[in-house]
Amino acid sequence: MGRTARQVYGRARAAAASVARLRPGQGAPPAIEHRDRVDSALLLVARLELDEPAVPDGGTHRDFLRGERFVACPRLPAGATHMLPTPWRLSWGSEVAGHDLRRSRAAVAADAVVLAKHDDPRAGLKLRSAYVDDARMVGVVPDVPGRASTALRVATSHAVVGRYAPYLIPPLLAMGDLPAGSGRYFVEGWVTGRPLMSPRRLGEAVGPLCDALTQVHAGYGTSALPLSRAPGAVTAGQWAVVRALGLVPDDVAARVADLVERDVRVRCSWTHGDTVSSNVLNSGDEHVLVDWENAGFAPVMSDAAKLHLFAHDGPRALADLLEVFGRHRHGATCTAGEELALSHARLLAAYPARRRRLHGHPRAEAYELQVRRGALRLAEALAA
Incomplete structure (x- = not known):
């Protein structure tokens, strides 16, 4: 092992030692409160439904069940339950679906709005909303400084995969910028499947x-x-x-x-x-x-x-x-x-x-x- 390799390995051992000293529970991050972000997500979805022609119009208040990072219709179509977090994706519509959820009303046409699992409260909103009867899915992605544009990755994927293996990716119906330059959205066709x-x-x-x-x-x-x-x-x-x-x-x-x-x-x-x-x-x-x-x-x-x-x-x-x-x-x-x-x-x-x-x-x-x-x-x- 040459001198340079020894130096790299020595630094690596020091870094590894610092990781190995950590134990589960040490330095645990504070709990993230998603309530306000769910409210913000609903407002954003309502705005998109008004502005984007490819998305069904909202405006009428409807009943939803609300969890930590999602809202969904009480009678969510079976084909959309896979969007929900565990355990709801397996139990929606049964008696357990009412546990740890609260009723809510919102003026959106979406059947479900789900925030990303690892959503960072310091970043913009990242979510998906489903419109099963209208065969639409909306994705919202924030722009993160210093990272390649997520929306550009999605758009390039649709251009490349849609041409050479179109069955492998949902069809792209529309794409645009969010208000105040906070990110971008894309509208895809709904895929019937699980x-x-x-x-x-x-x-x-x-x-x-x-x-x-x-x-x-x-x-x-x-x-x-x-x-x-x-x-x-x-x-x-x-x-x-x-x-x-x-x-x-x-x-x-x-x-x-x-x-x-x-x-x-x-x-x-x-x-x-x-x-x-x-x-x-x-x-x-x-x-x-x-x-x-x-x-x-x-x-x-x-x-x-x-x-x-x-x-x-x-x-x-x-x-x-x-x-x-x-x-x-x-x-x-x-x-x-x-x-x-x-x-x-x-x-x-x-x-x-x-x-x-x-x-x-x-x-x-x-x-x-x-x-x-x-x-x-x-x-x-x-x-x-």
């Missing part, structure tokens, strides 16, 4: 999804870039932190470090960015990907890594995705399994920062399990 919401069902969809994604890559174009120039790829410094934390066995960590040091070329193209089961809708004989807000030009295995991570049967998912992504190399200088491992490595590299954010959060334990599963999937990919 999210997979199951690791087993996601695993069964890996092959067809990978085939569809390769159609997007073929149309958009694929470039083989050195890892150091691939957007969103793992860096030497990030991997050094992962090694110092001991998240993966030494032999596996060394193989990834070697790939990073050799600056291998990986395939990059337009990617979805969040291929989890809740973003995959089963619509008849096809699968539709929703929520393209994290899309962008990135290693093609970024999407494959999440499919592999969250599928119930890891070996089967691995075989399916490697069969598809292994057909054409497009100038990559490592195997498809190694490309996949490098994308898993990038997911693991997010661990230190995300662990700090999740201290005291109910999802912290589930995330720790996910990280351990990610380490196993990385080893599986290298062994392929």
Whole structure:
């Protein structure tokens, strides 16, 4: 290990030690009060319904049930319940649906308005509203300084995917700016279907999804870039932190470090960015990907890594995705399994920062399990 590498690894060990000292519950963020943001969301939706011709007109007060970060019609159509947070998406319409909810009235035409799960109170509103009978879905995204425009990601996705794999994305009907330059909105056609919401069902969809994604890559174009120039790829410094934390066995960590040091070329193209089961809708004989807000030009295995991570049967998912992504190399200088491992490595590299954010959060334990599963999937990919 050269002098520069030792210095990087030394800094990584110091950073890892600071993360390891933290314990669940330490530094827990204050609870976020969503009540005022729900009110603001309803006002914003009402304004959009008045101004945007592609959205049904509101204006008449209607009854809703209101939760911490959503409002929905008491008789919400079954096809829209998947928008709701857990446990409401599974129990809406039954007796339990009235628990921990309060009645509210609002002058909006939407059947449901749902704020983002990880909505940041310091940022603008991020929400979706559904109009089932009119076959519409509205998404509202804030502009965050220093970040690529989410609305631009969505618009580019519709332009690219809508041309080369139109069945894979809902149709885009309209797009515009929010009042006072606080962000943008987009109106999509409603997709009749339900999210997979199951690791087993996601695993069964890996092959067809990978085939569809390769159609997007073929149309958009694929470039083989050195890892150091691939957007969103793992860096030497990030991997050094992962090694110092001991998240993966030494032999596996060394193989990834070697790939990073050799600056291998990986395939990059337009990617979805969040291929989890809740973003995959089963619509008849096809699968539709929703929520393209994290899309962008990135290693093609970024999407494959999440499919592999969250599928119930890891070996089967691995075989399916490697069969598809292994057909054409497009100038990559490592195997498809190694490309996949490098994308898993990038997911693991997010661990230190995300662990700090999740201290005291109910999802912290589930995330720790996910990280351990990610380490196993990385080893599986290298062994392929």
